Structures are given as structure tokens and as C-alpha cells.
Amino acid sequence: MDISVVIPLLDEEESLPELTNWIREVMNRNGFSYEIILVDDGSTDNSWDVIEQLKTSHPNIRGIKFRRNYGKSAALNVGFETAQGNVVITMDADLQDSPDEIPELYRRIVDERFDIISGWKQKRYDPITKTLPTKLFNAATRQMSGIKNLHDFNCGLKAYKKDVVKSIEVYGEMHRYIPVIAKWAGFRRIGEQVVEHRARKYGKTKFGLSRFINGFLDLLSIFFVGKFAKRPMHFFGTMGVLSFFAGMIITIWLIADKLVDISHGVKYRNVTDQPLFYIALVAIIVGFQLFLTGFIAELVSRNSTERNSYQIDRTV
Ligand code: UDP
Ligand code: MG
Numbered sequence: 001m002d003i004s005v006v007i008p009l010l011d012e013e014e015s016l017p018e019l020t021n022w023i024r025e026v027m028n029r030n031g032f033s034y035e036i037i038l039v040d041d042g043s044t045d046n047s048w049d050v051i052e053q054l055k056t057s058h059p060n061i062r063g064i065k066f067r068r069n070y071g072k073s074a075a076l077n078v079g080f081e082t083a084q085g086n087v088v089i090t091m092d093a094d095l096q097d098s099p100d101e102i103p104e105l106y107r108r109i110v111d112e113r114f115d116i117i118s119g120w121k122q123k124r125y126d127p128i129t130k131t132l133p134t135k136l137f138n139a140a141t142r143q144m145s146g147i148k149n150l151h152d153f154n155c156g157l158k159a160y161k162k163d164v165v166k167s168i169e170v171y172g173e174m175h176r177y178i179p180v181i182a183k184w185a186g187f188r189r190i191g192e193q194v195v196e197h198r199a200r201k202y203g204k205t206k207f208g209l210s211r212f213i214n215g216f217l218d219l220l221s222i223f224f225v226g227k228f229a230k231r232p233m234h235f236f237g238t239m240g241v242l243s244f245f246a247g248m249i250i251t252i253w254l255i256a257d258k259l260v261d262i263s264h265g266v267k268y269r270n271v272t273d274q275p276l277f278y279i280a281l282v283a284i285i286v287g288f289q290l291f292l293t294g295f296i297a298e299l300v301s302r303n304s305t306e307r308n309s310y311q312i313d314r315t316v
Contacts, residue, residue, distance in 0.1 A: 002086055003027070003034040003106060006079030008072050009093035011045045014202035016093065020054055020061060023099045027060075030103050036061045037079045038093075042069030048314070055316045063316040070310040073175040078310065080165035086110075088165045092156035094203060096125075098196045105159035108191060115164050115187035118150050118179055119157035121197035137176070145180040150192055153179060157195050163187075236294030244287030250280035 005023055009016070020036055027034045038061060040048050051063040064078055076090060087109045091097045101119070108117045124131055134154065141153050154176045168181050179190050254271050261267075271277050 001035060001084045002032040003102065004079075004083035004085030004088045005034065005036045005099075005102070006039065006076060006083060006088060006090045007036065007093050008039045008041055008075030008079065008090075009043065009047060010041045010069060010072075010206050011043045011047060012093040012203055013043070013046045013050050015095050016047065016050045016054060018201075019093060019095055019099070020058060023102070024058065024060070026099045026102050032102075032106070034060055035084060037083060038063045039075040039079050040065040041072065041075040042066045052316055061316075063314075064312055065314040067311040067313040071173065071175075073170045073172055074310045076175055076178075077170045078312070080168075080170070083162070083165060086162050088160045088162060090156060090158050090160075095201045096198050097157040098198060101157060101193070101195045105157075105193060108193065109159050109161050112191070113189065114159075114191045115161050115189040116179055116182055117159045117191045117193050118152065119155035119195035120150075120152040120192050121155055122151070122194045124197050125199040141177065141180065145177075145183065147179055147183060147190055150179060150190065152192075153177060155195070161187075234294065234298075236297060237291050238294075240287045240289070240291030240294060242287070243283045243290060247280040247283030247285075247287060250276060250283070254280070 007019070016038070020038075023034075023036055036058075038051050040051060040063065048063070048065050051061070051065075055061045055063060062082070064082070066075070066078075079090070080088065087106050089102060089105060091099070097119070105117050105119075108114050134152075138151055138153055142148055142150065158178070160182075164182050164185075164187050167185050167187075168178070170178060170181065174181060183190065251271075254274060254277055258271055
């Protein structure tokens with residue numbers, strides 16, 4: 001099979017017939033063998049009924065329905081697990097991404113041997129409350145990840161070589177950083193393609209301004225996960241050790257200072273009379289506790305993960 005199109009969706013009943021017809025038309029025109037994997041991420045409208053209906057006249061469609069809303073990352077992940085195509089293309093369900101981009105995305109993965117081609121919505125039809133935070137995210141993500149050539153990490157329209165999606169796991173809110181995750185997994189051939197971005201035709205966006213805050217928290221966590229990729233809990237241990245040694249150094253300095261005073265015959269000054277000593281003491285105690293916390297966290301995390309635990313309700 002040439003292409004799997006993975007489409008996560010939440011309450012997109014109006015868009016689905018138009019979207020799947022459009023994809024079918026593009027695929028047939030180009031002679032691709034394909035499947036469309038529609039992942040219903042806990043919709044409360046009639047999306048699932050629409051998917052079942054579409055399936056009856058369109059055998060290339062596969063539907064997966066979550067028991068509840070687990071988020072876009074989980075939806076993409078389950079699509080990645082079941083995808084069979086040599087190239088996997090992800091796309092939003094709301095008709096903001098154009099299926100007409102598929103042939104070029106496919107060509108660049110296959111002919112130019114890219115691991116990932118990421119879409120770039122250079123012209124966006126979104127309010128400034130969305131485009132401005134997005135600009136900031138992208139600049140920060142470029143810096144931290146070292147993937148300097150991408151402008152739009154969060155673009156829903158991307159193409160992957162099959163190996164990429166089979167080697168990574170996307171969970172939590174990580175869907176925004178799939179190229180970064182893939183890079184850590186060793187896939188370095190990451191390219192970009194300017195894609196058409198269309199205004200949302202039906203329904204409304206599922207991501208509000210709270211994304212701004214969530215996105216920054218994600219970015220911080222992903223930065224630390226990146227820095228401490230093998231042992232994330234070492235972060236706490238490192239902070240603890242730093243704090244502990246800072247306290248020790250201050251204490252040693254205070255004692256040395258006192259000895260110098262004594263040797264100069266200056267009037268006796270007790271170490272415990274100095275406020276700095278108490279700051280040092282706190283640093284030592286906090287440092288030791290942080291270190292222990294990190295150590296315990298590491299023992300606990302060794303046997304558990306916070307990863308995907310979604311439940312599939314139905315498939316067609
Ligand atoms: N989506 C999803 N699960 C969610 C939220 C969104 O599967 O919890 C889907 C949504 O239906 C759409 C895609 O993710 O297909 C992008 O969402 P949306 O269009 O709301 O985001 P925006 O384009 O406004 O950034
Ligand atoms: Mg959208």
C-alpha cells in the first residue's frame with residue numbers, strides 16, 4: 001500500500017463526507033493504493049455514524065472510535081500503530097488542510113528520501129490570538145530542538161516514511177513536537193513544504209487560548225525530557241546536588257572567613273551569627289531532599305509509564 005492517511009477527529013460530522021470524497025478523488029487521479037484511517041477521539045456529535053455510513057460505500061476507509069476523548073496525540077498514535085502504507089500522511093479533519101498537497105508530500109518522501117515532510121501554513125486564516133503564540137512556540141521550539149528549518153511544528157498536515165511512525169510514540173500533548181521526537185529517535189532528514197491553509201468551513205476549533213499556557217508548559221517539559229532523555233528524573237537529582245554543594249561552599253567559606261578573622265586577632269564572630277549561614281543551611285537541606293525525591297521518582301518510574309492508555313470502543 002502506498003499511502004495511509006491518518007485523520008484524528010473530534011465532532012467533525014459535517015466535514016467528513018466532503019473530506020473523504022476529496023481524498024478519494026486525489027488518490028484515484030494519481031493511481032495511489034491507500035487507506036483513510038479516521039480516528040474518532042470521543043466525538044459527541046454524529047461523527048461515528050457518519051464514519052460507519054461512509055465505510056459502506058468506501059472500502060478504503062477504516063474507522064477507530066475511542067471510548068472517550070483522549071486528545072489528538074493519542075488519536076494520532078493509534079493511527080500510527082495500525083497504518084499500513086509506505087508513507088503515512090496526517091491531516092486535520094476540518095478541511096483546513098488540502099488533500100491536493102498529498103501527491104507532492106508523497107513524492108518528496110519517496111523520491112527525495114525524506115523521513116518527514118512537515119507542512120507550513122505560511123498564510124493562515126486564524127485570529128491573531130492564535131497566530132502570535134504560534135510564532136513564539138515555533139521560534140522557541142526551533143532553538144531548543146535544533147531543527148532550524150521548520151516554521152510550523154504544529155501543522156496537522158505532515159508526511160512520514162513508515163519507519164518513523166512505527167518507531168515513535170506520541171502521548172500527552174506531544175503531537176505538536178513529532179518532528180522533535182522523531183529527531184531524537186534518529187530520523188534526521190526532515191523537510192518542509194508550504195501548504196495551503198483554508199478557513200474552517202464547519203464546526204469550531206477545539207483548541208482555545210489555554211493552548212498558549214499548555215504549549216509553553218509542554219515546551220519546558222519537552223526541553224527537560226530532551227536534555228535528560230535517558231533519565232528524566234536526573235533533573236531533580238542534578239538540582240538537588242547543585243543546591244547541596246552551593247550550601248556547602250557557602251558554609252566552608254564562612255568558616256574560612258572566621259578562621260582568617262581569628263588569625264588576624266579580630267574580635268570573635270560566630271558563624272551562626274551570620275544570616276548567610278542560615279541560607280546555606282536551607283540550601284543544604286533542600287538539596288538533600290530534592291536529591292532523595294529524584295531518587296525515589298526514578299525508582300518508581302522504572303516500573304510505570306504515563307503513556308498511552310486509551311481504550312478503543314469500536315472499529316469498522
Ligand atoms: N482533535 C482531536 N482531538 C481533540 C481535539 C482536536 O482529534 O481533542 C482534532 C480535530 O477534530 C481536528 C484536529 O484535531 O481534526 C485539529 O483540531 P482543530 O481544527 O480544532 O485545531 P486548530 O486547527 O484550530 O489548531
Ligand atoms: Mg483546524
